[in-house]
Amino acid sequence: EVQLVESGGGLVQPGRSLRLSCAASGFTFDDYAMHWVRQAPGKGLEWVSGISWNSGSIGYADSVKGRFTISRDNAKNSLYLQMNSLRAEDTALYYCAKDNESGMFDYWGQGTLVTVSS
Amino acid sequence: EIVMTQSPATLSVSPGERATLSCRASQSVSSNLAWYQQKPGQAPRLLIYGASTRATGIPARFSGSGSGTEFTLTISSLQSEDFAVYYCQQYNNWPQYTFGQGTKLEIK
Numbered sequence: 592e593v594q595l596v597e598s599g600g601g602l603v604q605p606g607r608s609l610r611l612s613c614a615a616s617g618f619t620f621d622d623y624a625m626h627w628v629r630q631a632p633g634k635g636l637e638w639v640s641g642i643s644w645n646s647g648s649i650g651y652a653d654s655v656k657g658r659f660t661i662s663r664d665n666a667k668n669s670l671y672l673q674m675n676s677l678r679a680e681d682t683a684l685y686y687c688a689k690d691n692e693s694g695m696f697d698y699w700g701q702g703t704l705v706t707v708s709s
Numbered sequence: 710e711i712v713m714t715q716s717p718a719t720l721s722v723s724p725g726e727r728a729t730l731s732c733r734a735s736q737s738v739s740s741n742l743a744w745y746q747q748k749p750g751q752a753p754r755l756l757i758y759g760a761s762t763r764a765t766g767i768p769a770r771f772s773g774s775g776s777g778t779e780f781t782l783t784i785s786s787l788q789s790e791d792f793a794v795y796y797c798q799q800y801n802n803w804p805q806y807t808f809g810q811g812t813k814l815e816i817k
Contacts, residue, residue: 626806635811636745636753636796641804650804653710686752694800695743697764699752 593617593698595687600703603677611703613670613687618698621645621665624690627672629683630702637683640672641690655681677707711735711799715809721817724787730812732780732797741801744773744782747811748793756795757782784814792816 599611613625627639640651640661649661660673670687684704688696712735722728732742740760745753755764757773760780770785784791797809 628808635794636747636798636808638798638806638808641806643804648804650806652805691758693758694741694803694806695755695758695798696745696753697755699754701752 593689595689595698595700597685597687597700597703600685600705602706602708604709605678605707607677608673608675609677609705611672611674611685611687611705613700615668615670615687615689618689620663620668623692624648625663625670626688626690626696627661627670628686628688628696628699629681629705630686631680631683634683639685642670674705677705679707681705682707710805711738711802711807713797713799713807713809715795715797715812717812718810719813719815721815722787723817724789726787726817728784728787728791728814730782730795730814732775732782732809734778734780734799737777738799738801740776741799742773742775742780743798743800744771745796745798746791746793747796753796787814789816 594616596614626641642661658676662671684702686702687700689698691697714733716731742760744757747753761773
């Protein structure tokens with residue numbers, strides 16, 4: 592059974608940093624690209640960042656480019672999102688999602704909540 | 710960035726009736742279009758990919774169509790469990806994927 596479990600969320604002050612993690616199991620992690628998707632309270636889905644299976648190709652939404660860094664450790668079956676210079680508008684539930692090789696997200700975690708507030 | 714626009718924002722339909730949701734891309738995404746369903750307090754669930762292929766376990770009452778810039782999700786006979794928010798997503802432009810803003814399907 593595929594499982595994606597996010598962690599690392601919490602309350603953080605504007606301008607500070609936070610690192611999210613996603614632990615994957617139930618599939619061959621290093622065969623697939625992975626993504627972070629966020630959802631602000633009461634709002635829609637926003638793709639944040641994606642990383643190819645070997646970390647050779649990485650992308651970011653314009654809203655986070657230069658502030659967030661995605662990475663993965665295939666030996667640990669883990670995906671990460673380093674978030675720097677956090678802003679109030681980064682407040683959201685952050686989901687980890689598995690890419691099924693073609694670009695759609697076939698499995699999602701339950702999310703970790705990030706709240707940016709003073 | 711490819712902008713995805715969904716319409717309507719809210720759709721009110723009676724159980725047993727047909728629902729038709731639309732998604733438009735600001736430039737062609739070929740058939741690289743997926744639909745997701747999200748219920749309150751839950752993660753999104755993949756319904757349709759490749760614009761028209763149902764994901765594993767998705768009932769046949771869900772169907773997708775379109776290509777290029779215009780796409781449609783049709784639910785042929787609405788069941789109570791189908792009332793939710795639906796999102797389209799383009800994956801034509803790795804690694805810059807985008808979602809539509811969502812359509813809320815509510816009971817009339």
